[in-house]
Amino acid sequence: MDLIVELRQYTLHPGARDTLIELFERELVAGQEAAGITLGGRFRDLDDPDRFVWLRSFPDMAARERALHAFYGGPVWRAHREAANATMLDSDDVLLLRGPGFAAPDAGGPVVATVCHPLDPEAFAGHFERRLRPALTAAGSAPLAVHRTEHAENTFPALPVRTGEDVLVWFTAGGAGPVSDLSDLPDLSDHVRCAPQRLRLEPVRRGA
Template sequence: MSLIVELRQYTLHPGARDTLIDLFEREFVTGQDAAGIAVGGRFRDLDDPDRFVWLRSFPDMAERERALHAFYGGPVWQAHRVRANATMLDSDDVLLLRGPGFAAPRAAGPTAVTICHPRDPAAFAGHFERHLRPALTAAGTPPLAVHRSEHAENTFPALPVRTGEDVLLWFTAGEAPVLPDLSAHLESAPRQLRLGPVWGGRS
């Protein structure tokens, strides 16, 4: 199933990550669910103690607009927004994507996401399917939950998203995969985030 997906990366005040995660898990997962928002994986960035990474998804852009208005105008966010916002230095690093969404299983260990900025998105998508996916699978690091940029207009401008760029990204169970040289296909070196699901204990 192809959904509208947000990959959200928050930079937090030093020492504030567990405060936000506790609030998020207690209030914002069920609060967004009640508004029709499917909250996916929530992660600590294992290489940055002040970064929180999470995903949420919607059936389409019209439903995204409706659900975001419902949640951010609703009682849960209104009751807790001051405390949540006080943890954040930046919450605008958001990729709007098309894909299946992703939530690590409860028993999962570390997860990685690889983010590529292709020179030619269509050509790189073909290269990925013909060459890169089989190579990674053979190496024991099969790509999971592949996503590509969604360029629809952001109809909820109160929450900015990154624009003017194309990405292809995927998740991997375990450590970040070793990649071949992709410089001929990409505008810049791939970015790989090592992530720990929030139920994996404090860090």
């Protein structure tokens, strides 16, 4: 079943990433889950020591609004928001998506999130299923989850999301090799507005 998914990329003050991760895992995971939020993967960006990437999901937009009000108006966030916010330079790089959610595979190891901006979202979704998914799978990097932009109004404006763009995002296991840099895939230049963004990500294990 498709969910409402937030893909959140935080730019942090230099050296603050592990501070935020420790606080996040100790206090903010359980606090969000208690408010009805499903936490997905949490990641260190392997190419940017000051970026923290994470996902969370909701059954629908109404549930998202209720859960965010419950968490950000509740005691856990009130107790820890100053410490969390002190680590952050920017927390507004957020893609609102629809898809299955994503948590890192139990086997461990890095994953890659690929973000494409298609010229024609519907046509590109078909192209992905016909050409890209089979190519990735044949090369040993089958997509683990695929998400598309959710265009519903952001009903919790205290937390901005990116608007005015369409994306298709997929996650694969492994952080190196030709498939990871897209060189072994069919040419995308006729289908996308700009070069895909690739996030090479190291999972944060629960409690780590």
